[in-house]
Amino acid sequence: MALKYRFIANPTARGGRGRRQWPEIRSMLEARQVSYEWRESEHAGHSVELAREAAGKGVEVVVAVGGDGTINEVLGGVMSAPERAQGRGCALGIVYTGTSPDVCRFHRIPFSPTRAAVEVLLRDRRSKVDVGRVEYFESNDSSAGFASDRPPVIGYFLCAVNLGVGAAVATGSNSGLRKVLGDGLGTFASIVAAVAAYRHADFDCRVDGAALRTARTLNLTIGKNPFIASGLKVLVPVEHDDGRLYLFAVNGFGMLGLLANLHRFYRGSFQEDPRNTLTYLSEFECAYNEVAHMVEFDGDHRGYLPCRIKVLQRALDLVK
Numbered sequence: 001m002a003l004k005y006r007f008i009a010n011p012t013a014r015g016g017r018g019r020r021q022w023p024e025i026r027s028m029l030e031a032r033q034v035s036y037e038w039r040e041s042e043h044a045g046h047s048v049e050l051a052r053e054a055a056g057k058g059v060e061v062v063v064a065v066g067g068d069g070t071i072n073e074v075l076g077g078v079m080s081a082p083e084r085a086q087g088r089g090c091a092l093g094i095v096y097t098g099t100s101p102d103v104c105r106f107h108r109i110p111f112s113p114t115r116a117a118v119e120v121l122l123r124d125r126r127s128k129v130d131v132g133r134v135e136y137f138e139s140n141d142s143s144a145g146f147a148s149d150r151p152p153v154i155g156y157f158l159c160a161v162n163l164g165v166g167a168a169v170a171t172g173s174n175s176g177l178r179k180v181l182g183d184g185l186g187t188f189a190s191i192v193a194a195v196a197a198y199r200h201a202d203f204d205c206r207v208d209g210a211a212l213r214t215a216r217t218l219n220l221t222i223g224k225n226p227f228i229a230s231g232l233k234v235l236v237p238v239e240h241d242d243g244r245l246y247l248f249a250v251n252g253f254g255m256l257g258l259l260a261n262l263h264r265f266y267r268g269s270f271q272e273d274p275r276n277t278l279t280y281l282s283e284f285e286c287a288y289n290e291v292a293h294m295v296e297f298d299g300d301h302r303g304y305l306p307c308r309i310k311v312l313q314r315a316l317d318l319v320k
Helices: 017-034 047-058 068-079 082-086 102-108 112-121 166-181 183-197 253-265
Strands: 005-009 034-039 060-068 091-094 126-137 153-157 162-163 202-208 209-223 227-228 244-249 279-280 283-286 294-298 298-320
Touching: 005 017, 005 047, 005 183, 017 034, 017 060, 017 091, 017 112, 047 060, 047 068, 060 068, 060 253, 068 102, 068 126, 068 153, 091 102, 091 112, 091 227, 102 227, 112 126, 126 162, 126 294, 153 298, 162 202, 162 283, 162 298, 166 183, 166 298, 183 227, 183 253, 209 279, 227 253
Parallel strands: 005 034, 005 060, 060 091, 091 298
Antiparallel strands: 126 153, 126 298, 162 209, 162 294, 202 209, 202 283, 209 244, 244 279, 283 298, 294 298
16 A cells, blocks of 8 residues: 655754654654655755655655755655656645745745644645746856757756856855854845855846846846745745746846845835836746856756746645
8 A cells, every 4th residue: 555645854954853843743643544654865866866766656745844955856856756747646745844934935834833734734635836847957068058969957946946146145045154144144144245246147038939138137036936035025926826937137236236125125026126127927048148157946056057947837736
């Protein structure tokens, strides 16, 4: 008989919070007499393998226990499992133990206390939600491209892809600043450091097949989730299953201008500034950029331009 749940935990997320919460999670599962197993990731990418393996074993729900990085890896395993093409894919569940619960906020999944998140899992109500799919390259090479012999890497996201300064901000935040300063202040310090070192870029893009060029861009976000990171948000009308992404480009702002408007970014109204770009799309492509070549999504620097992005409408069963 197939397992109901496989829990995949990052033992280092938020100082090992997931491991500390396990006795409470286990007691709730055993009280309901559901079948389950607990696995811990041992290295980067291991959660992808564990989630894909779970699909092959016929597990009903794969549960990410960790932060955004763990959720993204488990999502990648669920979405890339061969069983999906045969209509036998897993659902995704989340017990959040990280620092910035943006996926949970958007999808209204409880993230504190842990007991509330487990109750959602046990209730097992599933919704079809959109997933972003992104193609990019592992190495920073201007000769790389979709017409070359080098195959792209395929990833998936529930939050957003960032081109520009966003990758440097994520790298700084994940380097230990948030552990020392806390989530909000650590992210703020990372923004200041990254913007100070950043050169503005002009991005050559295609949006649903039409050419789009942004000028003096600080950051370009292709998002499915209005909650970007650590309180930063873009309050735009996107729904969990509407089959569209938003494009938000911050244009022409230097350090002082950004700091003067940062409160609008936290309030969710910065997209209303006429210097910025906001539009909606289902497919996106960006050429290689000599100045800003990194691709970041769901909280981590992943690779390099060029990239292609599209929305997969209602492609994932999410327990929520």
